[in-house]
Amino acid sequence: MDDQVQTMIENLHKNTGKSLEEWIDLVKKEKLEKHGQIVKWLKETHSFTHGFANLVAHKSLKSDAGSASDHDALIQSQYKVKEHFLPVLDKLKNEINLFGKDVEFIPKKAYISVKRKKQFAMLIPATKTRFDIGINLKGQEASGVLALDTKTSGMVSHRIELQSIEDLSSEVIDWLKKAYESAG
Incomplete structure (x- = not known):
């Protein structure tokens, strides 16, 4: 399990007096079956922050990456009907790996989180025609290919x-490297 998720689970118990399993049981008793319903209920009824509500919702529905036993299956699911973006993913992973040995790629349900000490990027096959790279550079003005x-x-x-892979320019890699450096 991801260290950050484990810390959140521990803090959930400290902050609420109930374990993750107890919260999952309460969600089941309420017969809430949709992510948004669970988050809303936890926030409105139990004053949860969004982060903790999101954690409980994902764990209740087993919709988080940590609940998946096969990360390759997560990636295959992300790229279903978007296989033409797999070369983009491969090139990005190769380039990002050159930044340092401390890079982690963590598949989630809809994207791959890229982290060092903290997440600095997200690799997202957004649609059949668009691949998004999310970057953490708080305070940075939008410039060139980088949009808010x-x-x-x-x-x-x-x-x-x-x-397409042709859009994967040195400018894109430079922004990713800047985000990597700020995440250390």
Whole structure:
């Protein structure tokens, strides 16, 4: 299990007096079956922050990457009907690995989180025609291919959109490297 998730689970118990399993049982008793319903209920009824509500919702629905036993299956699912973006993913992973030995690629349900000590990027096969790279560079002005993010609810600060591997320029790699360096 990811260290960050484990810390959140421990803090959930400290903050609420109930374990993750107890919260999952409560969600089941309420017969909540959708992520948004669970998050709303926990926030409105139990004053949860979004992060803790999201954690309990994902664990209740087994929709998080940590609940998946096969990370390769997560990636295959992300790229279903978007296989033409797999060379983009491979090239990005190769380039990012050159930044340092401390890079981790953590597949989630809809994207791959890229982290050092903290997440600095997200690799997202967004649609059949668009591959998004989310980047954490808080305080950085948008410039060139780097646009402010409006799609991930604060999980990253900026976004770069690609349509093909030809869009994977040195500018894109430079922004990723800057994010990597700021995550150390």
